[in-house]
Amino acid sequence: MLFIEYPKCTTCKKAKKWLDEHGMTYTDRHIKEDNPTYEELKQWREESGLPLRKFFNTSGMLYREMQLKDKLPEMDEEEMLQLLSTDGMLVKRPLLIHGSKVLIGFKESQWQEELTGQTE
Numbered sequence: 001m002l003f004i005e006y007p008k009c010t011t012c013k014k015a016k017k018w019l020d021e022h023g024m025t026y027t028d029r030h031i032k033e034d035n036p037t038y039e040e041l042k043q044w045r046e047e048s049g050l051p052l053r054k055f056f057n058t059s060g061m062l063y064r065e066m067q068l069k070d071k072l073p074e075m076d077e078e079e080m081l082q083l084l085s086t087d088g089m090l091v092k093r094p095l096l097i098h099g100s101k102v103l104i105g106f107k108e109s110q111w112q113e114e115l116t117g118q119t120e
Contacts, residue, residue, distance in 0.1 A: 001026040004036065004095040012094045015106035019096075024115065026096075031088035036095070038085040044095070045081075048102035052080045055104060057092045 003019065003026040005012035019026055036044070045052050053072055057063055068090075072080065084090055096103040101114055 002029060002095075002097040003027065004029045004031050004091075004093060004097070006031050006088070006093050009093055011106050014108075015094045015096070015111070018106070018108060018111060022116065031091060031093055031095075033088075035088035036085065036091055038081050041081050041084050041091075044097065044102045045077075047100045048104070050102070050104065052077055052084075055084055055092055056080075057090055060089055062087060062089045 001019075001024060003016065005016065005028065007013075007030065016028075041055065045055065048054075056068065056072070058069070063069075068083075075083070092104050094106055096111070098115065103111060103114060
């Protein structure tokens, strides 16, 4: 399992705590120091089946500074992948990659179901 996080992010801290409490083993990766590559993002998008815009950190300062809310609708998938691969702060976090499962952001009920097969 690959856990991609920004250590100062409170949602990432909650997700990491949840993984630890459930005895999950994972490889930790700092999203700013080791940004997801174009190839990784493309693969994860395909495996998740989610629209690429779900991978953007829409609440981030950089997203707002670059006025991406207005620009994304005009961009094709290739341009979005290129942009996401330039800076980890543009990517929504945490990201959890487990086999062909790709979880974006932390929703405890979703993680519970996807990772343990149980609902609370």
